[in-house]
Amino acid sequence: MTGAEPLWRQRRRQDWAAARRDAFDLCVIGGGISGAGIAWQASTHGLRTLLVEARDWAGGTSSRSSKLVHGGLRYLPHGEVRLVREVGRERELLEKLWPHLVVPLPFLIPVYRGRGMPLWLLGAGVWFYDRLTGVPQKHRRRMLGADAFREVAGFVQAVDLQGGVSYYEAVTDDARLVYTVVQAARAAGAVALSRVRAAGLTLTPRGGRVTLEDVESGEPCEVRVRAAVNAAGPWAGELDPAGRRLALARGCHLVFPREKLPIDHAIALPSPGGGNTFAVPRGSVTYVGTTDIPFVGDPALPDTPDEDVRYLLRVVRKAFPAADLSARDLLGVYSGVRPLVAGKAGRETRGLSRRRSIEVRRDGLVSVRGGKLTGFRSMAADTLRLLRRRGVRAVGRPAPAAATPPAQPPSATPLAERYHVPSCAAAELIARHGPLAEDVLRYAASRPAGLEPVVAGAKLLWGEVDWAVEREEVFELSDLLVRRTGLLWFGGLREPEEVLRPVAERIASRLGWNGDEIERQVAACRRQSHLDRLAELRSLPLEAAAAERSRAT
Numbered sequence: 001m002t003g004a005e006p007l008w009r010q011r012r013r014q015d016w017a018a019a020r021r022d023a024f025d026l027c028v029i030g031g032g033i034s035g036a037g038i039a040w041q042a043s044t045h046g047l048r049t050l051l052v053e054a055r056d057w058a059g060g061t062s063s064r065s066s067k068l069v070h071g072g073l074r075y076l077p078h079g080e081v082r083l084v085r086e087v088g089r090e091r092e093l094l095e096k097l098w099p100h101l102v103v104p105l106p107f108l109i110p111v112y113r114g115r116g117m118p119l120w121l122l123g124a125g126v127w128f129y130d131r132l133t134g135v136p137q138k139h140r141r142r143m144l145g146a147d148a149f150r151e152v153a154g155f156v157q158a159v160d161l162q163g164g165v166s167y168y169e170a171v172t173d174d175a176r177l178v179y180t181v182v183q184a185a186r187a188a189g190a191v192a193l194s195r196v197r198a199a200g201l202t203l204t205p206r207g208g209r210v211t212l213e214d215v216e217s218g219e220p221c222e223v224r225v226r227a228a229v230n231a232a233g234p235w236a237g238e239l240d241p242a243g244r245r246l247a248l249a250r251g252c253h254l255v256f257p258r259e260k261l262p263i264d265h266a267i268a269l270p271s272p273g274g275g276n277t278f279a280v281p282r283g284s285v286t287y288v289g290t291t292d293i294p295f296v297g298d299p300a301l302p303d304t305p306d307e308d309v310r311y312l313l314r315v316v317r318k319a320f321p322a323a324d325l326s327a328r329d330l331l332g333v334y335s336g337v338r339p340l341v342a343g344k345a346g347r348e349t350r351g352l353s354r355r356r357s358i359e360v361r362r363d364g365l366v367s368v369r370g371g372k373l374t375g376f377r378s379m380a381a382d383t384l385r386l387l388r389r390r391g392v393r394a395v396g397r398p399a400p401a402a403a404t405p406p407a408q409p410p411s412a413t414p415l416a417e418r419y420h421v422p423s424c425a426a427a428e429l430i431a432r433h434g435p436l437a438e439d440v441l442r443y444a445a446s447r448p449a450g451l452e453p454v455v456a457g458a459k460l461l462w463g464e465v466d467w468a469v470e471r472e473e474v475f476e477l478s479d480l481l482v483r484r485t486g487l488l489w490f491g492g493l494r495e496p497e498e499v500l501r502p503v504a505e506r507i508a509s510r511l512g513w514n515g516d517e518i519e520r521q522v523a524a525c526r527r528q529s530h531l532d533r534l535a536e537l538r539s540l541p542l543e544a545a546a547a548e549r550s551r552a553t
């Protein structure tokens with residue numbers, strides 16, 4: 001992999017030149033799921049669209065969520081019927097559009113005698129939920145007695161178990177979903193630039209300028225636009241300080257080896273104070289989350305304090321006593337920051353609505369805040385409707401949305417046989433690349449050791465590393481190992497540290513890194529993925545305190 005610069009670098013230069021030269025109907029600021037979705041919908045409807053992201057794609061909250069594409073059952077008791085109906089329908093649509101990325105998974109809610117909601121009421125609620133969200137017959141809820149529940153989830157706490165409910169939601173890889181939506185926006189004609197920050201806005205309701213800065217080179221650029229959308233998530237207030245206030249809330253997750261927490265369903269874990277904690281299987285790991293704590297700090301690198309880890313350990317130990325989990329079992333830890341629309345008073349964030357707000361400032365800046373990963377497409381549709389009402393519409397005939405049927409991903413077994421790779425490696429590739437999986441494997445087969453795993457047992461092939469470096473805008477090691485592949489959190493590696501240096505060395509020559517830069521990249525990636533924190537947590541006797549507290553509750 002030597003010679004000319006990576007393909008994405010060539011395209012980025014052309015895109016930067018287009019940003020300097022062209023006028024755009026719309027500039028979308030923020031390349032999380034909200035901004036990517038708006039850029040995709042806008043370009044699909046014929047608007048000349050520019051999307052800019054200051055960090056990596058999904059470099060903010062959208063790579064740090066619980067990764068559930070869900071109708072939001074827990075919002076139903078709060079009367080959020082509209083939100084529940086909408087995100088439920090969105091889930092169905094996303095499963096059709098990207099079946100490799102939005103995958104149905106059975107969820108279980110256990111019910112214990114004398115605690116929480118009675119089984120009949122939960123059953124009735126989930127029955128209503130299924131109908132509201134348009135769940136197909138085969139995925140509708142099933143009521144389970146205690147024995148039936150233990151049959152499907154033998155590991156759960158059996159004392160006082162009365163039974164439970166099984167129903168369907170979907171899971172995703174959030175960062176990969178964002179990247180896929182960015183690619184869909186590009187395919188529909190959008191210019192999309194990561195590592196480009198919107199540094200200033202000079203707008204009027206009829207248009208104006210956005211000042212951009214290439215974070216890589218420091219080069220500035222003024223872009224002429226008819227309208228601008230602020231989709232900067234937790235940073236939305238920096239661009240629109242007088243707009244609706246955000247309440248930031250941290251949510252932490254712990255990752256365990258699947259063999260220590262061997263579940264095939266996502267399971268809701270009874271949590272003190274009505275918290276919302278799930279254990280979710282993903283490949284060779286099971287992750288557990290989340291917390292909901294008011295947050296102050298850098299949303300790009302939220303902390304994972306002892307308090308959150310202890311809380312989650314306590315909940316998971318109580319729910320699965322036979323697993324005897326401890327902090328030493330941890331394979332990963334991460335937090336994300338919810339950009340919630342602030343309530344009237346108080347610092348508590350748990351009760352705040354996950355509804356979105358779309359606001360227009362007097363100078364025409366549209367700011368989107370709040371919302372869910374799941375509802376991103378409909379948030380984008382609402383934003384476009386509002387822009388159309390303000391006269392921002394395509395000249396000529398807009399291209400119809402979803403004009404081509406979505407391509408279907410291949411099956412793992414034939415692919416694995418054809419390229420002589422383990423079927424779990426082929427399945428991972430399909431989960432990340434869908435219909436492109438075979439292209440990636442073909443490319444991998446042409447690379448030195450391209451079909452070999454990066455370390456023994458890893459479900460990441462050297463050839464996929466090369467593919468990402470060549471085509472997927474890998475500026476930094478963490479772009480590759482955290483967001484494009486999820487290897488450091490979800491790869492099931494006991495010592496994720498061990499992949500950092502070999503991977504950095506493999507890609508160094510292609511990205512022009514010298515020895516010092518390799519060291520800097522390894523250190524930055526360790527920080528971004530909380531590997532330093534993981535080492536610290538593994539040596540803390542957190543489970544003792546967690547066990548102490550579980551006995552007390």
Ligand SMILES: Cc1cc2nc3c(=O)[nH]c(=O)nc-3n(C[C@H](O)[C@H](O)[C@H](O)COP(=O)(O)OP(=O)(O)OC[C@H]3O[C@@H](n4cnc5c(N)ncnc54)[C@H](O)[C@@H]3O)c2cc1C
Nearest residue numbers: 030032033034054060061062066068198233251336373374
């Ligand atoms: C712990 C947790 C769990 C969650 N779980 C779920 C779940 O299971 N299901 C679900 O549906 N939702 C979930 N959510 C909610 C969901 O993740 C968020 O609503 C969503 O990711 C927010 O996306 P966003 O694009 O608005 O913000 P972000 O993803 O933060 O994107 C904003 C982007 O703007 C960029 N930016 C900021 N300033 C500038 C600038 N000046 N110029 C250019 N770019 C800029 C940032 O770098 C960032 O990438 C969860 C959230 C959290 C925190």
